[in-house]
Amino acid sequence: MKVCTRCIYDERVASITFDDQGVCNxxxxxxxxxxxxxxxxxKGEEELMSIVDRIKEDGKGKKYDCVIGVSGGTDSSYMVYLALKWGLRPLAVHYDNTWNSAIATxxxxxxxxxxxxxxxxHVTDNKEADDIFKSFLYASVAEIEASTDLALAETMYRAAAKYNLxxxxxxxxxxxxxxxxxGRNYFDGKYIKSIHNMFGKRKIKTYPLMTFAKFxxxxxxxxxxxxxxxxxxDYNKQQAREFLEKEYGWTYYGGHHLENRMTAFFHSYYMPEKFNTDFRNNTLSALVRNGEMKREExxxxxxxxxxxxxxxxxYFKKRLELSEEEFTRIMNLPTKSWKEYPTYKKRFERLRPLFFILAKKNLVPMSFYLKYCFPSK
Known part of the structure; x- marks a missing residue:
């Protein structure tokens, strides 16, 4: 199997290409x-401090000047500390899909x-959240955690709008x-709604769905x-973790994205077992690129x-009321792709020039533009 000579991405990664030196795109x-x-x-720090100054200016006279999404993980916890260090007045925002670990809370x-x-x-009704999760399991697609990622984004927008931030x-x-x-990591509001309409049993009442119109x-x-x-x-995750442990009694939860039990199931079992996909390659590749870990290690x-x-x-089976037989049946269902269900993907591609402008103005993340606005192979 062909593996990047610089990181550990291999030819199983979606849309990967290699140059003459074997370095991946x-x-x-x-x-x-x-x-x-x-x-x-x-220069990067100066650019960021210029943004921080604009946030302070725009926030004058308001109780808060920005919102920060928090999960109990390293990055979001450290982000709150930095915001205060810079003199900002953040409102922390959390989306609770009712699967938080005690450590994260x-x-x-x-x-x-x-x-x-x-x-x-924002806390979604636990039965409703579980119904959405189960609908993705029955659809036999990879993105069982998609509803959480999108809901956090919608919740942060709602909080910002409520306080005029x-x-x-x-x-x-x-x-x-x-x-x-x-590859097997796509989500948008139409995708979540279409999957739930096909396989779910409960109406969406408390789940914060982000439609295209809301976006x-x-x-x-x-x-x-x-x-x-x-x-x-120049952000160092390990140093941030050690700082949080020392200053706040913060506790490490064992690995990237493992602070939520549904997310832990997704990364530790569902993706490796059903889709032969292990997202640890993202973090490990980053460590290798940064010289923090030998490629061989x-x-x-x-x-x-x-x-x-x-x-x-x-816990997963009991929470979702899945018998051993039903769980085994789900895991053995033929795998399907997000491309087989309705999504906004083609619309994002058609509007690529607009989203490029929005990304340059920080109105959408640049990663959204790079991931969602180009045809996928």
Whole structure:
């Protein structure tokens, strides 16, 4: 199997290509973004501080000047600390799909409590959330976590609009995480609604669905900007984690994206077992690119099975009321792709020039433009 000579992405990754030196196109994408955002350089920091000044100016006279999505994970927790360090007055925003681990909930409480930051939370009815999750299982597609990712984005927009705020800060770093290729990792409001209409049993009442119209409302009309400060900074996740542990009693939850039990099931079991896909290659590849891990070590770790939390499978089956027979049947269903269900993807592609402008103005993330606005192979 062909593997990138610089990271550990291999030929199973969607839309991957290799140059004459065997370096993949995703490594080059990271290089291009570093140049575009002056990541880790003085100019990048200056650009970010200029944005911070604009946030302060726009927030004068308001209780808050920005919102920050929090999950209890490393990046979002550290993002709250940095915002206060820069003199911002953030409102922390959390979407609760009712699958949070106790560690994540405690991390949010510890960090926000000590920093005295207010929390805005949207909690979806647990039966409704589970019905959406089950509908994706029955559809036999990969993106069983899609509803959570989109709901967090919608919840942050709603919170920003409620308090008349124009800035959303997100704790994402393409340097430490990469940008996950759109292969088995797609989501939009039409996709979620169509899957749920086909396989769900409950009406959507409490779930914050982001339709295309709402997406345009937040970006074009409300003009709420999404800023990812780590794209400009020399951000080190390990140092951030150690700082949080020391200052706030924050607790590590065992791995990237494992702070939520549904997300843990998705990464640790569902994707590797049903789709032969292991998203640890994103973080491991980033560590190799950054010189924080030897390529051989990353390949060794990647060859080992993902960590599976004790009792996670039992909890998953009980929570979703799946018998052993039904769970086995679901896992053995022929796999399907998001391309087999209705989505907004073609519309995003047709509107690529518009989304390029919006991305340059920070009205949509640049990663959205790069992932969603080009035809997928």
């Amino acid at each position: 995703y490594c080059k994408q990271i290089d291009d973004l570093k140049i575009q955002y002056n990541t880790g350089e003085k 405690e991390n949010i409480r510890k960090v926000l409590g000590k920093l005295k930051v207010d929390l805005y939370t 124009k800035y959303v800060l997100e704790g994402h770093s393409f340097v430490t995480e990469g940008i996950t290729p759109v 345009m409302k937040w970006t074009l009309f409300k003009r709420i900007k999404k800023i990812r400060p780590f794209w400009y900074l 990353a390949l060794r770790l990647y060859s080992e099975p993902p960590h599976l939390e004790n009792e996670l499978l039992a």
